[in-house]
Amino acid sequence: xxxxxxxxxxFISSIGFSQDKATNYEKEGDLVKAxxxxxxxxxxxxxxxKDKKLTGTWKSFDKQGNKTxxxxxxxxxxxxxxxxxxxxxxxxxxxMNNAIVSVNDWKSESRLAYNRK
Numbered sequence: 001x002x003x004x005x006x007x008x009x010x011f012i013s014s015i016g017f018s019q020d021k022a023t024n025y026e027k028e029g030d031l032v033k034a035x036x037x038x039x040x041x042x043x044x045x046x047x048x049x050k051d052k053k054l055t056g057t058w059k060s061f062d063k064q065g066n067k068t069x070x071x072x073x074x075x076x077x078x079x080x081x082x083x084x085x086x087x088x089x090x091x092x093x094x095x096m097n098n099a100i101v102s103v104n105d106w107k108s109e110s111r112l113a114y115n116r117k
Contacts, residue, residue, distance in 0.1 A: 031055065038063055050075075 047058030
């Protein structure tokens with residue numbers, strides 16, 4: 001649990017220090033939506049906090065606005081399917097209770113995925 005919190009803090013703080021534009025926080029019901037920006041004002045990362053813990057869907061974007069990562073959190077823990085887009089691939093990582101259950105690599109030159117456990 002401590003590792004997850006430390007990683008989340010490092011992840012968020014590294015994003016926060018690498019930009020000039022202020023981070024935007026919006027209250028949405030019992031959630032706080034956080035949006036981090038690149039220097040040019042484009043969205044870099046967007047996601048939610050509940051009780052100061054990462055929750056729900058978090059999305060990361062490159063400087064061209066392309067989605068590079070989509071992650072799921074529940075009470076600060078990694079859960080569900082995460083997607084990481086690369087230049088020619090898509091990686092699907094399944095988490096359960098902050099631990100990796102499976103990894104699927106989807107390559108653009110292939111119609112099949114393979115599962116690494």
